[in-house]
Amino acid sequence: MHVLVIGAAGMVGVKLTQRLVRDGHLGGRALERLTLVDVVAPQHPAGFSGRIETLAADISDAALAPRLVAARPEIVFHLAAIVSGEAEEDFDKGYRINLDGVRHLFEAIRAEGARAPYMPRVIFTSSIAVFGAPFPDPIPEEFHLTPLTSYGTQKAIGELLLNDYVRRGFFDGLSIRLPTICIRPGRPNKAASGFFSNILREPLVGREAVLPVSDDVRHWHASPRAAVGFLIHAATMDLAPVGPRRALSMPGLSATVGEQIEALRKIAGERAVRLIRREPDETIVRIVSGWARRLDASRAEALGFRAETKFEDIVRVHIEDELGGALPV
Amino acid sequence: MHVLVIGAAGMVGVKLTQRLVRDGHLGGRALERLTLVDVVAPQHPAGFSGRIETLAADISDAALAPRLVAARPEIVFHLAAIVSGEAEEDFDKGYRINLDGVRHLFEAIRAEGARAPYMPRVIFTSSIAVFGAPFPDPIPEEFHLTPLTSYGTQKAIGELLLNDYVRRGFFDGLSIRLPTICIRPGRPNKAASGFFSNILREPLVGREAVLPVSDDVRHWHASPRAAVGFLIHAATMDLAPVGPRRALSMPGLSATVGEQIEALRKIAGERAVRLIRREPDETIVRIVSGWARRLDASRAEALGFRAETKFEDIVRVHIEDELGGALPV
Numbered sequence: 137m138h139v140l141v142i143g144a145a146g147m148v149g150v151k152l153t154q155r156l157v158r159d160g161h162l163g164g165r166a167l168e169r170l171t172l173v174d175v176v177a178p179q180h181p182a183g184f185s186g187r188i189e190t191l192a193a194d195i196s197d198a199a200l201a202p203r204l205v206a207a208r209p210e211i212v213f214h215l216a217a218i219v220s221g222e223a224e225e226d227f228d229k230g231y232r233i234n235l236d237g238v239r240h241l242f243e244a245i246r247a248e249g250a251r252a253p254y255m256p257r258v259i260f261t262s263s264i265a266v267f268g269a270p271f272p273d274p275i276p277e278e279f280h281l282t283p284l285t286s287y288g289t290q291k292a293i294g295e296l297l298l299n300d301y302v303r304r305g306f307f308d309g310l311s312i313r314l315p316t317i318c319i320r321p322g323r324p325n326k327a328a329s330g331f332f333s334n335i336l337r338e339p340l341v342g343r344e345a346v347l348p349v350s351d352d353v354r355h356w357h358a359s360p361r362a363a364v365g366f367l368i369h370a371a372t373m374d375l376a377p378v379g380p381r382r383a384l385s386m387p388g389l390s391a392t393v394g395e396q397i398e399a400l401r402k403i404a405g406e407r408a409v410r411l412i413r414r415e416p417d418e419t420i421v422r423i424v425s426g427w428a429r430r431l432d433a434s435r436a437e438a439l440g441f442r443a444e445t446k447f448e449d450i451v452r453v454h455i456e457d458e459l460g461g462a463l464p465v
Numbered sequence: 466m467h468v469l470v471i472g473a474a475g476m477v478g479v480k481l482t483q484r485l486v487r488d489g490h491l492g493g494r495a496l497e498r499l500t501l502v503d504v505v506a507p508q509h510p511a512g513f514s515g516r517i518e519t520l521a522a523d524i525s526d527a528a529l530a531p532r533l534v535a536a537r538p539e540i541v542f543h544l545a546a547i548v549s550g551e552a553e554e555d556f557d558k559g560y561r562i563n564l565d566g567v568r569h570l571f572e573a574i575r576a577e578g579a580r581a582p583y584m585p586r587v588i589f590t591s592s593i594a595v596f597g598a599p600f601p602d603p604i605p606e607e608f609h610l611t612p613l614t615s616y617g618t619q620k621a622i623g624e625l626l627l628n629d630y631v632r633r634g635f636f637d638g639l640s641i642r643l644p645t646i647c648i649r650p651g652r653p654n655k656a657a658s659g660f661f662s663n664i665l666r667e668p669l670v671g672r673e674a675v676l677p678v679s680d681d682v683r684h685w686h687a688s689p690r691a692a693v694g695f696l697i698h699a700a701t702m703d704l705a706p707v708g709p710r711r712a713l714s715m716p717g718l719s720a721t722v723g724e725q726i727e728a729l730r731k732i733a734g735e736r737a738v739r740l741i742r743r744e745p746d747e748t749i750v751r752i753v754s755g756w757a758r759r760l761d762a763s764r765a766e767a768l769g770f771r772a773e774t775k776f777e778d779i780v781r782v783h784i785e786d787e788l789g790g791a792l793p794v
Contacts, residue, residue: 227575227633246556268709278608278609279607279609280607280608280609280610281609281610281625282628282709282710283625283628283629284632284709286629286633289625289626289628289629292625293622293625293626296610296612296618296621296622296625297618297622299611299612299618300612300615300618303613304556304615380597380611380613381611
């Protein structure tokens with residue numbers, strides 16, 4: 137089996153690749169070939185005995201997708217995107233990558249299928265940013281998409297396009313709406329959502345973290361490991377029961393900042409909790425107030441998608457996957 | 466005031482132009498200049514004393530929109546579209562006109578505004594085809610868009626784009642989701658929805674019409690005059706109370722075929738009704754079963770949009786506007 141990952145150098149892309157290589161198979165078929173693409177060249181994963189290509193290229197270049205698709209990968213993970221903040225800052229770049237990039241890929245698959253029958257499965261990562269406040273809590277499965285960012289708009293358009301291409305029989309696939317990924321590995325960044333991870337990741341290793349909102353702020357989370365699990369499940373599950381509505385809100389864990397801190401306390405103790413410094417930031421408070429707090433993900437759950445159900449589990453996943461299984465002494 | 470109508474040679478475009486010329490003003494400002502564009506050259510409306518240009522051109526040509534927008538029209542009606550059946554038959558053409566055409570227009574306005582401040586109002590005609598079965602009856606204002614045609618997909622994407630461009634401050638505007646227009650003037654056509662008009666228009670002038678579905682089929686209608694009224698209201702109303710969700714389901718009249726026939730009977734008598742020939746067509750029955758029967762349009766109603774409330778009124782509008790005010794003897 138040949139798997140193409142577009143956006144393979146991003147956090148989720150790297151973890152997905154590691155998982156694919158570790159498993160060595162996908163949906164019961166041996167993984168023989170892996171094509172990894174991103175704007176910066178993805179690293180070769182260790183321990184893969186099959187054929188591997190890595191490529192630094194831009195999906196908004198219309199010539200790229202036909203090249204990638206000419207090799208007829210059976211599974212295409214399309215994870216590449218300009219993130220929310222950047223898509224808001226650079227309107228052209230956001231539409232070029234997040235909308236034109238998706239269309240180039242879908243069109244290339246259609247063109248390849250017109251040459252000779254070709255029916256890959258495309259997994260497109262969408263986001264809870266397709267929803268914009270005000271919305272009910274939880275956000276119903278059938279709630280309209282009212283994005284309040286260009287990024288959310290582009291993701292919603294990607295979902296619509298995927299539905300149409302699947303309906304027309306150009307490929308099979310799913311759009312999966314990822315929760316906010318927590319705990320994001322790496323260093324604190326300036327993303328407005330960064331603190332949800334910072335307040336756990338940093339204190340776990342004895343470093344201070346800033347909390348810009350109050351403890352009662354509620355948000356929708358899943359671990360990086362759960363996100364990879366969603367992608368693998370989407371790539372291997374029976375799609376027949378999904379029907380024509382191919383965008384699925386992934387399950388997540390709805391937790392307040394206070395509940396996050398309680399989980400940290402249980403696992404790393406009071407000393408870790410004391411490393412959280414409260415510095416209210418009105419801008420971040422305002423941005424976060426427009427974000428989803430909880431989604432009805434019962435369709436995805438019924439289709440076998442699973443996320444964490446306790447915040448301690450999210451913290452433990454981080455300790456296992458990022459800290460070698462134990463907290464530093 | 467300078468008004469640009471893209472799609473001016475279509476049925477709604479012609480009627481909108483006639484109304485604009487007849488009124489001679491829009492929102493209290495004199496209509497000084499009219500630019501009419503369509504793939505076939507729109508006719509010059511009679512009786513307009515202002516400056517008028519008509520142009521046969523294709524909105525999917527990226528060079529067209531910048532030309533149109535360079536003249537800085539204050540109001541832009543974007544009515545041009547490949548209709549549902551054709552967009553389904555010719556996938557490329559549908560996306561080229563219904564998606565790329567919209568983007569070219571929106572981008573041209575943004576580019577014009579980048580040169581020097583420019584804030585036109587854009588009215589984009591969307592459709593109830595953005596909804597796809599199954600859905601509740603009536604379809605709630607907050608129901609997600611699940612189009613089951615490429616046309617509906619393209620209209621839904623146009624709505625999302627308009628929301629984003631308005632939110633970013635590139636122009637002001639609205640997307641209005643038109644009901645099925647009834648009674649469509651002209652000759653019977655092959656559109657699956659044609660019979661809703663045929664069974665009234667033809668018997669009113671003594672001609673037979675074919676009814677391919679049963680009398681209990683319910684659908685969502687508004688007259689051509691009401692549709693023009695929506696456009697004029699959208700172009701002139703205060704948009705501040707609309708908020709960021711700029712796509713509005715227009716009010717309509719939910720009626721069964723049986724109720725349509727009753728209205729015909731009241732106005733034109735039993736002889737007209739006897740001209741309806743029942744020829745069930747399973748294909749049309751199946752297509753129509755996926756269509757909206759009734760929409761919650763309370764947002765639009767609260768904002769002052771008005772449609773007919775009795776089917777007799779829809780028939781009377783046709784007699785007044787198309788038959789010179791009286792039935793042929």
